[in-house]
Amino acid sequence: DGGITQSPKYLFRKEGQNVTLSCEQNLNHDAMYWYRQDPGQGLRLIYYSQIVNDFQKGDIAEGYSVSREKKESFPLTVTSAQKNPTAFYLCASSVTGQNQPQHFGDGTRLSIL
């Protein structure tokens, strides 16, 4: 089945550690996105990429980094500079072009030990 796979489902981080969240898609989509979801806050865009080897900051990029070396993969690193990393992280992908729907993975829940 085509879709978006996020791993792991649950992740724990110690203070001062960087952690990397995986996002893989087999939908052949050019565009990929990372969102952060906090209770009662909706989804906020962290980074997005419209093509391989190119990405742009979203609304809350501070403390995060990404790479886009392959079309199907868009990993997100939560660095130690992110002071409040506990959240539900969602990856999405879409066809590029006007008003194309975004398809979401089932998320990774990150907690701080």
Place this chain on the structure above:
Amino acid sequence: QQQVKQSPQSLIVQKGGISIINCAYENTAFDYFPWYQQFPGKGPALLIAIRPDVSEKKEGRFTISFNKSAKQFSLHIMDSQPGDSATYFCAASMMSNYKLTFGKGTLLTVNP
């Protein structure tokens, strides 16, 4: 600045009733308005979407109403079922980029 305001935060409806969720936006450059449904522990899934050249769009029990002059749009769920219990998000985007701006969500509970 919150560009898409969604209300109510939570909603309880009896089975068979009508659920109504409202959203208002500020940026007149927005030209695409999707609604997403999210179940606990899952990612959001696209439910229905509308463009501003249409005032209403219906898909099964789900209808979007759009009022361009008031900069408002709403989701109506007819004959609400317990299986509709989920969090619903409205969103908006514009032609110039692919970024979606989301509302804060509405937790819908449909009692049997």
